[in-house]
Amino acid sequence: MANAAASEKKLLDDTPRRSGQWSDEEIDQLIDLWGKNLSNFEIGERIGRRENAVAIKASRLKLPPKAVAQVQLALGRTSRRPGAKVRPCLCCQRQFFSEGPGNRICDTCKSSRGWGEGNEYSVRIGGGF
Known part of the structure; x- marks a missing residue:
């Protein structure tokens, strides 16, 4: 059983991922997905980046903590200020x-x-x- 989980994780890790500079579209996707109760791994799967790349980019963009972003969305506010x-x-x-x-x-x-x-x-x- 543990061997199957390790094999599945290896398959996920072997999935081709983009590396290098992030495109504007990828950054916009990250910002939009940040407050939607997704893990960094799930965001990375959707964008085509690794989990740690998502965390690093979010930190460099100074995105709010996910809990704050989720509350803002729940209250009907966007996670970003106008402008x-x-x-x-x-x-x-x-x-x-x-x-x-x-x-x-x-x-x-x-x-x-x-x-x-x-x-x-x-x-x-x-x-x-």
């Missing part, structure tokens, strides 16, 4: 979950030395600091 969406950072061009049109610099770039010092000349659009 919130995935946008490219104006400094590094990486995709990140932006809370609105005024949030255009990712947390990684905001934590950089140039940003922290307030040196306006250290920001190069699309090229980092």
